[in-house]
Amino acid sequence: MNHIFFLSTSPEILVEELNTHLNKNIILILGLCHSEFDGRIKSTLNSSDRFLIVKNDGTIILHDPIGLKPIQWQKPGAGPIKFLLTNKNELKMETFRLKTNENFSITFQEIHSALAYNTVLENRFASVFGDEKDFITFLAKNPERMEEGLTIIATEKETEVGYIDILAMDRSGNTVIIEVKKQQATPADAFQLQRYFNNLKLIYSTKLRGILVANSVPKRVRRQLFKYNLEYCEIPWQEIFPTLTRLSLNLKTVNLNDFF
Amino acid sequence: MNHIFFLSTSPEILVEELNTHLNKNIILILGLCHSEFDGRIKSTLNSSDRFLIVKNDGTIILHDPIGLKPIQWQKPGAGPIKFLLTNKNELKMETFRLKTNENFSITFQEIHSALAYNTVLENRFASVFGDEKDFITFLAKNPERMEEGLTIIATEKETEVGYIDILAMDRSGNTVIIEVKKQQATPADAFQLQRYFNNLKLIYSTKLRGILVANSVPKRVRRQLFKYNLEYCEIPWQEIFPTLTRLSLNLKTVNLNDFF
């Protein structure tokens, strides 16, 4: 059973209500507010109609009428959050995070609407398919997509300068460093490969190759790779992975049919 | 004047109401839902109590009861968004972004609460102090914080391999490349400096130094820098800048340049 609590828009009443709901029920407040965050950065907002969410884990999210990212926020785990009345009888939220010395305060000059609610059914499981790890797994199982005759040695191999996505060996016995990017390659990606290459070159001398695998590789990045004797391989993962998910979904159906 | 519209929790009525509010008023729905995003990645959520925001610019934000980041979302500018009834009489939201071939749908098995509101006062101005640019400005005015006798030559200097944060000259006439990070340095930051260094080495030969300025520099990054004859300088910007903001607030009438 879920409960919604419609709260008062009068600050004096609301502040009491909020302090009973805080950390127990999720709080939503719509109103005219100004605010200030002072910590890792100092950010000041003038009066405007905004929308505040306060979750039970201490998450604070302040939204403007447009845009995906909140205009100000606080990560979970900071607290304690305090609701109080200013000497002008305005509702004020305050919080302070000791570790990072962060202050966050919001003052509501007007409350348009406020409510609290609790959730009973919380199923936080999310299945995700198609991230870089899935791409690496796919490539490790299908190395011929990159080059014939590749043998996978390791994935996520740790080195002094970072983790190498895939380490392989080619037909000619060269060790091959493979850096994988789901998206279009950037100059920074090429430098990342170069970083691994330079580090392992000290060990493998000339028997070493480096390949940047990406959804696409712009000319600028190709030239850069060429300059350092590195290679690239374009594999359109963004086209491949939807096909794979459908295949896996089809297989799941077959398994279910076996049960009936 | 601001308006709050409390909407029906009956799907049949709600779907009509939502289609009148869509793109005009911000919509909030609390309910039990499952959902799927299929585009750059495939993400599936099982039934759980969640909280949906639909803004007028097409932003869609779906929040779990905990956590800062939405569990699923859509950036502004995609649309069109559609609300409809499934054959089970459930409220369903659908949207499709042609350009990136992204599908996003949310199905509510139960509506706990729904409302819409419009905002009149929208003052989106936010003042921010303390980002990397401010750090660079501070260092350019206080080069002795990094090293005695430094003369600033340029900031944001463009090169073939990117922008150099600060270019300076030391007492001995060496050109100094300075890469600035507000936060803890990462191996990638060290390599970025190395990029600039290698590029300018062709011009300045041995009369060139590189310094990574950061809030802190982990040992592994120090070793990496040392290996390539690069240097680092730890400056706790996170401690310095709140002092600066307070000074500037107290002394607005005084010439700030006196302090820098």
Next chain:
DNA sequence: GTATGCATCTCGGGA
């Protein structure tokens, strides 16, 4: 429009 780099990045994994 694309390219580039910062971000109060956030988040999760691994040592």
Next chain:
DNA sequence: TCCCGAGGTGCATAC
């Protein structure tokens, strides 16, 4: 805990 790198990164800015 710190460190490290991916992200449906988002987002502003420069071109």
